[in-house]
Amino acid sequence: MSNNQLKNLIIKIFVKHKLKKLHATICAKAILNAELVGAPSHGLSRLKMYCERISKKVINPRPKIKIKNISKSISMIDANNSIGFVAADMGIKKTIKNARETGIGLVGIKNSGHYGLSGYYVEQAVKNNLIAFAFTNAPPAIAPYGGKKSVFGTNPICFGSPSNNKAPFILDTSMSLINRGKIRIAEKLNKKIPKGVALDKYGKPTTNAKEALSGVQLPIAEFRGSGLAWMVDILSGVFVGSNHSGKVKDPFDDFSGPQNIGHLFIAFKDNIFVKNYKRDIKKNIRRIKNTPSLKNQNIFYPGEQKYLREKINSRKKIKIPKNIKIDLNSLLLG
Amino acid sequence: MSNNQLKNLIIKIFVKHKLKKLHATICAKAILNAELVGAPSHGLSRLKMYCERISKKVINPRPKIKIKNISKSISMIDANNSIGFVAADMGIKKTIKNARETGIGLVGIKNSGHYGLSGYYVEQAVKNNLIAFAFTNAPPAIAPYGGKKSVFGTNPICFGSPSNNKAPFILDTSMSLINRGKIRIAEKLNKKIPKGVALDKYGKPTTNAKEALSGVQLPIAEFRGSGLAWMVDILSGVFVGSNHSGKVKDPFDDFSGPQNIGHLFIAFKDNIFVKNYKRDIKKNIRRIKNTPSLKNQNIFYPGEQKYLREKINSRKKIKIPKNIKIDLNSLLLG
Numbered sequence: 001m002s003n004n005q006l007k008n009l010i011i012k013i014f015v016k017h018k019l020k021k022l023h024a025t026i027c028a029k030a031i032l033n034a035e036l037v038g039a040p041s042h043g044l045s046r047l048k049m050y051c052e053r054i055s056k057k058v059i060n061p062r063p064k065i066k067i068k069n070i071s072k073s074i075s076m077i078d079a080n081n082s083i084g085f086v087a088a089d090m091g092i093k094k095t096i097k098n099a100r101e102t103g104i105g106l107v108g109i110k111n112s113g114h115y116g117l118s119g120y121y122v123e124q125a126v127k128n129n130l131i132a133f134a135f136t137n138a139p140p141a142i143a144p145y146g147g148k149k150s151v152f153g154t155n156p157i158c159f160g161s162p163s164n165n166k167a168p169f170i171l172d173t174s175m176s177l178i179n180r181g182k183i184r185i186a187e188k189l190n191k192k193i194p195k196g197v198a199l200d201k202y203g204k205p206t207t208n209a210k211e212a213l214s215g216v217q218l219p220i221a222e223f224r225g226s227g228l229a230w231m232v233d234i235l236s237g238v239f240v241g242s243n244h245s246g247k248v249k250d251p252f253d254d255f256s257g258p259q260n261i262g263h264l265f266i267a268f269k270d271n272i273f274v275k276n277y278k279r280d281i282k283k284n285i286r287r288i289k290n291t292p293s294l295k296n297q298n299i300f301y302p303g304e305q306k307y308l309r310e311k312i313n314s315r316k317k318i319k320i321p322k323n324i325k326i327d328l329n330s331l332l333l334g
Numbered sequence: 335m336s337n338n339q340l341k342n343l344i345i346k347i348f349v350k351h352k353l354k355k356l357h358a359t360i361c362a363k364a365i366l367n368a369e370l371v372g373a374p375s376h377g378l379s380r381l382k383m384y385c386e387r388i389s390k391k392v393i394n395p396r397p398k399i400k401i402k403n404i405s406k407s408i409s410m411i412d413a414n415n416s417i418g419f420v421a422a423d424m425g426i427k428k429t430i431k432n433a434r435e436t437g438i439g440l441v442g443i444k445n446s447g448h449y450g451l452s453g454y455y456v457e458q459a460v461k462n463n464l465i466a467f468a469f470t471n472a473p474p475a476i477a478p479y480g481g482k483k484s485v486f487g488t489n490p491i492c493f494g495s496p497s498n499n500k501a502p503f504i505l506d507t508s509m510s511l512i513n514r515g516k517i518r519i520a521e522k523l524n525k526k527i528p529k530g531v532a533l534d535k536y537g538k539p540t541t542n543a544k545e546a547l548s549g550v551q552l553p554i555a556e557f558r559g560s561g562l563a564w565m566v567d568i569l570s571g572v573f574v575g576s577n578h579s580g581k582v583k584d585p586f587d588d589f590s591g592p593q594n595i596g597h598l599f600i601a602f603k604d605n606i607f608v609k610n611y612k613r614d615i616k617k618n619i620r621r622i623k624n625t626p627s628l629k630n631q632n633i634f635y636p637g638e639q640k641y642l643r644e645k646i647n648s649r650k651k652i653k654i655p656k657n658i659k660i661d662l663n664s665l666l667l668g
Contacts, residue, residue: 108607147625159565171561220555227505227636241608245621273442274575287579291481302561
C-alpha cells in the first residue's frame with residue numbers, strides 16, 4: 001500500500017466513523033505525518049483509540065466548533081469535544097491569520113482532545129514566517145517534584161522559528177525524562193528502563209517497565225522540569241478553561257467522558273523588530289552548528305533530524321506492524 | 335545598616351557614577367530585591383561590575399532610551415546601552431500597559447545589559463493580573479548539545495501567573511544543570527562539583543570547579559535543555575535584534591564594548607478566556623500541592639519558597655560580606 005493509499009484508507013475509516021470527509025482528511029494527514037517524522041506513537045497506533053472514543057460518544061464526530069474573536073489578535077475556540085486534530089487545525093489557522101494581520105496571534109482552545117504532535121501545527125505557523133509556541137496538556141504521567149502520584153501530562157513545550165535553512169527550527173519537547181512510548185517498548189521486549197526516570201506505584205525508583213507504567217514518570221531536571229510541566233498545565237489548562245491538575249482523562253482507558261484537553265497557540269511575525277530576520281537567524285544557526293564538537297559529531301538544531309527522517313521516510317512505504325494491520329481491517333469493517 | 339539605609343547607599347553610589355536619581359533608585363531596588371529573595375549572586379556582588387562598566391564607558395549612564403510602538407500591543411525599546419535594570423523596568427511597564435489595554439503585550443528590548451532576576455519583572459506583571467513570560471540572553475556559559483564550547487548563556491525561562499495565594503506563581507529557571515554561582519562557591523571552598531554538570535576546556539567531564547569555570551557547563555536534559563537555551567537565544571537575541579550565538583560579552587571581564595543583551599516580555603490578561611481565573615488557579619494549585627508526597631515533604635509551587643525567603647529576610651538586616659563592604663566603600667569614594 002502506497003502512503004497515499006494509506007491516507008485514503010484512514011480517511012475512509014474516519015468517514016465510516018461519522019467524520020465529515022474534510023475532517024477525516026485533516027486527521028489522516030496529521031496521522032500520516034507522525035509516521036513520516038518517526039513518531040509512530042502519535043500515528044496509526046492511535047487510530048483504534050480515536051474510533052473507539054467516537055463509538056463510545058466521548059469524541060463528537062460532528063462537532064459545532066465555535067470561534068469567538070476577543071480582539072483582532074486574540075481568539076477563543078470551543079471545540080465541542082471534536083477530535084483534537086480538527087480543533088487544532090482550526091486553531092493554528094486562526095492563530096496564523098491573527099498574527100499575519102496584527103503582528104501577534106493568541107488562540108486558546110478548550111473542549112478538545114489529543115491532537116498528535118505539537119510540531120505539526122507550529123510548523124504551519126513557521127511556514128507563514130511566524131515564530132510560534134504551542135502548549136497542550138495531556139493525561140497524568142508525571143509526578144510533581146516531591147510527589148509520588150502523576151498529575152501532569154507529558155505536557156510538551158513546542159517552539160518554532162523560520163530558520164532560512166531547509167529544515168525549520170522546531171523544538172518539541174515533553175517534560176518527562178523518558179518518552180512513555182519507550183517504556184512501553186521496553187515492557188514488550190522485557191527490557192529494563194534506565195535508572196532514575198520512573199517510580200513504581202509505591203513511590204520507589206524502578207527500572208522495571210511494567211512497574212513504571214503503573215507508577216509515575218519523573219520530570220526532566222527535577223524541580224525545574226516539574227515547574228515547566230506545571231506552566232504548561234496552567235497555560236493550556238487553567239488559562240483556556242479546559243481540564244487541568246490531573247483531571248484530563250486517559251484516551252486509551254477512560255471512556256467515562258470527553259477529555260476536555262486544552263491547547264494554546266501564540267505566534268508573532270518574525271520581522272516585527274528587525275529588518276532581516278531570515279539573514280540573522282541563518283547566521284545564528286550557522287555559528288552554533290559550527291561550535292567545536294565533542295566527538296566530531298554534528299551539532300543539530302531542533303527539528304533538523306526530524307526533517308531528515310521525514311525526507312527519507314517519504315520516499316518509502318510506511319511499514320505497518322501486524323497488529324495495526326488487523327486494527328485497520330476491523331475498523332474498516334466498522 | 336538598615337536595609338533602607340543600604341538602598342540609599344546604593345542609590346548614592348550609582349548617582350556618583352552619573353546615573354539620574356530615578357534610574358539609580360530603580361537599580362537599587364532590584365539589587366536589594368535579589369538579596370532579599372536569596373539570590374546574592376544577582377545582588378550586591380555585581381555592584382562593582384556595573385560601576386566599572388559605567389566608568390569604562392560600556393554602560394551608558396545617561397541613555398536616550400527610545401520606545402517605538404509598533405501597534406497597541408507590540409513595542410520595541412532601544413535601550414541605548416543603558417544599565418539593564420532601567421531598560422527592563424521601562425520594558426515591563428510598557429508590556430503591562432499594552433496587555434492591560436489590548437489583552438496582550440509583546441515588548442522587545444535591544445542594546446541593554448544584565449538586568450538581574452527575570453522573576454523581579456514578571457512579578458510586576460503578575461501583580462497586574464497578567465500571565466507573563468520573560469526571556470533574556472546572557473554571556474556564553476553552556477555548550478550546545480554535542481559541543482565543547484560555550485555558546486548559550488544560562489538563558490533563563492521565566493513564567494509567572496497570579497496564584498490567588500500569597501506567593502505569586504513565578505518559575506524562573508536557567509537552562510544550566512548547576513548555577514554558575516554554585517561552581518564559584520565550590521572553587522572558593524576547594525570542594526568538588528557533582529559529576530556530569532560541566533566539562534573542562536578540553537571537553538572532558540570534570541568535578542573540579544576551577545576546570546569547570548574555564549570549561550563549559552552542560553544544559554539540563556541534554557538535547558532538550560540545549561534546545562530550550564537555543565530558543566531563548568532566538569527570542570531575546572535574533573528576534574529583538576540584540577547579540578546572540580555566543581556574542582554577548584561577559585560583563586565581568588570583557589570591557590571591549592557594550593553587552594547588547596536583549597530581553598523579550600510577553601504578557602496577557604489572565605481572564606481573557608475564562609470568567610474566574612483566580613478561582614480556577616487556586617483550585618489547580620491546591621490540587622497539585624495535595625499530591626501524595628515521597629517523604630512527607632511539602633510540594634511547593636514555583637515562587638513559593640522564594641516568597642517565604644523574602645518574607646523572612648525582609649525582617650532582618652542584609653548581611654554584607656567583608657569583600658563587598660570594601661567594594662561599597664571604595665565605590666562611594668569613586
